[in-house]
Amino acid sequence: MQSLTNRSKQVSNKEMTLLERAYLPAILNGMMITLSHFFRKKATIKYPEVKRSFAPVYRGMHVLKRDENGAERCTACGLCAVACPAEAITMVSAERKTGEEKLFREEKYASVYEINMLRCIFCGDCEDACPKEAIFLTDRIVPSDTLRERFVYGKDLLVEPMEESKRVDISKRQTKEVLEFKKNKELQHNRLK
Ligand code: SF4
Numbered sequence: 398m399q400s401l402t403n404r405s406k407q408v409s410n411k412e413m414t415l416l417e418r419a420y421l422p423a424i425l426n427g428m429m430i431t432l433s434h435f436f437r438k439k440a441t442i443k444y445p446e447v448k449r450s451f452a453p454v455y456r457g458m459h460v461l462k463r464d465e466n467g468a469e470r471c472t473a474c475g476l477c478a479v480a481c482p483a484e485a486i487t488m489v490s491a492e493r494k495t496g497e498e499k500l501f502r503e504e505k506y507a508s509v510y511e512i513n514m515l516r517c518i519f520c521g522d523c524e525d526a527c528p529k530e531a532i533f534l535t536d537r538i539v540p541s542d543t544l545r546e547r548f549v550y551g552k553d554l555l556v557e558p559m560e561e562s563k564r565v566d567i568s569k570r571q572t573k574e575v576l577e578f579k580k581n582k583e584l585q586h587n588r589l590k
């Protein structure tokens with residue numbers, strides 16, 4: 398019967414030779430292929446003992462930065478949430494009280510700031526949209542977990558520690574090209590009209 402694709406092949410019914418019936422050449426051929434792989438450079442690594450280095454522009458877990466005095470930079474303007482294509486960011490704003498100047502840089506701050514890491518596609522639009530240099534993506538991996546609710550990261554996980562020595566280094570991702578990109582308003586794909 399004519400096949401639809403015309404790719405069918407006639408199966409040979411010829412008798413197998415003695416060697417073919419012993420399967421020895423086929424087995425030896427298979428072993429040679431396996432052996433040849435022993436001497437090739439391995440494509441895999443022994444993770445987690447060995448780790449691959451990431452690209453300088455790798456976008457991983459976010460950080461909410463503090464300023465040089467340790468005050469939270471975020472002013473809960475909501476631009477990051479508006480720019481987020483995955484609608485992963487939610488926040489609640491609050492008014493800074495007298496005496497809280499050292500905690501929050503602006504008069505308005507985010508009392509709640511959450512990112513749903515399961516929704517996030519790590520595009521970096523929130524970072525580009527932020528007028529206060531408050532949110533950055535880092536080279537840190539979001540750890541795996543078994544419960545969905547644990548992927549909603551709040552300020553406890555996002556705001557960097559107050560101690561100078563424990564601050565999150567974002568300089569690795571802020572390459573010359575990234576800084577040039579940020580300066581050029583024409584290249585900002587998420588600017589609000
Ligand atoms: S990286 Fe992109 S998807 Fe993730 S929170 Fe920021 S804007 Fe949203």
Ligand code: SF4
Pocket residue numbers: 470471472473474475476477478488526527528529530531532
């Ligand atoms: S992180 Fe930046 S853009 Fe987002 S609310 Fe805070 S100040 Fe605004």
